[in-house]
Amino acid sequence: MTQQTLDAAPGPQETVNRSRPVRVLGSAFAGTTLEWYDFYLYGIAAAIIFNNQYFHGSTPLISLLASFATLAVGVLARPIGGILAGHIGDRVGRKALLVVSLLTMGVSSFLIGVLPNFDAIGIWAPIALVALRILQGLSAGAEWGGSALLSVEHAPTGLRGFFGSFTQIGSAGGMLLATGLYAIVQGVFTDEQFASFGWRLPFLASGVFVLVALWIRLGVTDAREFTEIKGAGQTERAPVWTMVKKYPRALAVTTFLRVAQNGIYYLVTVYLLTYLKDTQGGSGPVLTAVMIASAIGLVSGPFWGWVSDRVGRRPVSLAGYAAIGVFGWAIFLAADAGSFSTLPLIIIVGLVFAHDSVYGPQAAWFAEQFPVEVRYSGVSMGYQLGTLIGGGLMPFTATLLYAWGGETPWLITTYLTVLVVLSILAALLAADPVRAAVKENR
Numbered sequence: 125m126t127q128q129t130l131d132a133a134p135g136p137q138e139t140v141n142r143s144r145p146v147r148v149l150g151s152a153f154a155g156t157t158l159e160w161y162d163f164y165l166y167g168i169a170a171a172i173i174f175n176n177q178y179f180h181g182s183t184p185l186i187s188l189l190a191s192f193a194t195l196a197v198g199v200l201a202r203p204i205g206g207i208l209a210g211h212i213g214d215r216v217g218r219k220a221l222l223v224v225s226l227l228t229m230g231v232s233s234f235l236i237g238v239l240p241n242f243d244a245i246g247i248w249a250p251i252a253l254v255a256l257r258i259l260q261g262l263s264a265g266a267e268w269g270g271s272a273l274l275s276v277e278h279a280p281t282g283l284r285g286f287f288g289s290f291t292q293i294g295s296a297g298g299m300l301l302a303t304g305l306y307a308i309v310q311g312v313f314t315d316e317q318f319a320s321f322g323w324r325l326p327f328l329a330s331g332v333f334v335l336v337a338l339w340i341r342l343g344v345t346d347a348r349e350f351t352e353i354k355g356a357g358q359t360e361r362a363p364v365w366t367m368v369k370k371y372p373r374a375l376a377v378t379t380f381l382r383v384a385q386n387g388i389y390y391l392v393t394v395y396l397l398t399y400l401k402d403t404q405g406g407s408g409p410v411l412t413a414v415m416i417a418s419a420i421g422l423v424s425g426p427f428w429g430w431v432s433d434r435v436g437r438r439p440v441s442l443a444g445y446a447a448i449g450v451f452g453w454a455i456f457l458a459a460d461a462g463s464f465s466t467l468p469l470i471i472i473v474g475l476v477f478a479h480d481s482v483y484g485p486q487a488a489w490f491a492e493q494f495p496v497e498v499r500y501s502g503v504s505m506g507y508q509l510g511t512l513i514g515g516g517l518m519p520f521t522a523t524l525l526y527a528w529g530g531e532t533p534w535l536i537t538t539y540l541t542v543l544v545v546l547s548i549l550a551a552l553l554a555a556d557p558v559r560a561a562v563k564e565n566r
Contacts, residue, residue, distance in 0.1 A: 167390070
């Protein structure tokens with residue numbers, strides 16, 4: 125075992141009261157659910173409403189590209205948020221930053237809900253929208269690493285994958301909440317009412333949700349694993365620089381572990397909505413399928429995290445990456461065949477078995493690549509860079525590849541296959557202390 129692996133391996137179980145683990149898991153789930161609810165609201169709106177409300181291009185393609193470009197801007201801001209949060213979080217602590225990130229995301233989303241459109245204030249509308257999206261990106265960049273580490277570092281021995289998965293299923297919870305509210309407002313209002321004000325209501329609801337998440341999160345403290353380092357004065361003065369200098373391989377590994385999983389998620393939950401609207405006249409079955417998969421994901425995420433605690437992160441993730449490669453081709457085959465009875469089933473099965481088997485153990489596996497004194501910096505930067513490469517650019521890239529491919533999706537699926545290969549290579553290079561322990565005990 126390398127020193128890095130030994131540093132990252134699960135330590136002795138902390139002595140905690142019985143209510144503490146429940147509060148930790150509740151904080152991880154509630155906080156990330158709200159963060160991703162707000163973040164995914166923007167993704168859905170970018171696919172179905174913002175191109176008409178805020179961007180007046182010469183052609184529908186230009187307007188759509190402009191809308192998806194603002195989606196990418198938020199993801200471009202996420203590594204910056206992760207770097208800033210990592211520096212402070214590795215020096216000061218995880219909890220303080222998580223409170224700030226939660227408030228920033230909630231306020232940004234609420235302001236998007238009241239932002240006048242292009243017809244009302246002209247060019248200031250897209251400028252303000254981009255500014256608020258950047259704040260969302262900075263917030264999301266800070267959120268994941270801190271939440272993941274709070275849950276993983278509080279975990280009892282042998283349950284890091286399970287505990288970390290509660291940060292991960294916040295993504296499913298956020299998507300379920302976002303798609304559910306959008307489905308409700310689209311069902312209640314006419315198309316004209318939805319375009320006029322209905323789409324704003326889910327953004328305005330963030331103001332209420334943030335109060336609940338804050339109440340839960342304020343009751344959690346930093347884990348002993350970090351406070352002992354801080355109390356002994358062993359924190360790094362420049363943790364981001366130390367991490368990049370000493371652990372470049374771990375940073376590269378965590379970045380590329382992320383790309384395929386995040387790429388397929390953005391492809392299904394954002395780009396496919398536009399693709400089906402343009403080619404089949406509607407995307408309703410996809411939203412329904414994503415909602416169902418997100419609901420199942422609340423269980424499947426912890427399940428896959430638990431499985432990875434038993435057999436190791438690598439075997440579970442490798443199977444998931446291979447399944448993602450098949451999943452990407454299957455959704456477009458079904459979409460182009462106009463098979464709206466088959467496509468939702470493919471999406472549900474693909475997200476639950478292919479996507480979730482990679483995403484569930486991800487928080488624990490990322491944390492296991494870095495020692496505690498640079499862990500916030502490492503997991504945040506790796507996760508956010510992987511998000512940028514794999515997911516944030518996916519809707520924009522897919523739109524271009526579709527046009528370049530003669531309005532066929534096969535360049536898109538080829539691009540996804542490349543991401544899968546990169547993730548498989550990263551999985552083979554990543555430290556897996558759980559798998560090593562399983563082999564030693566045989």
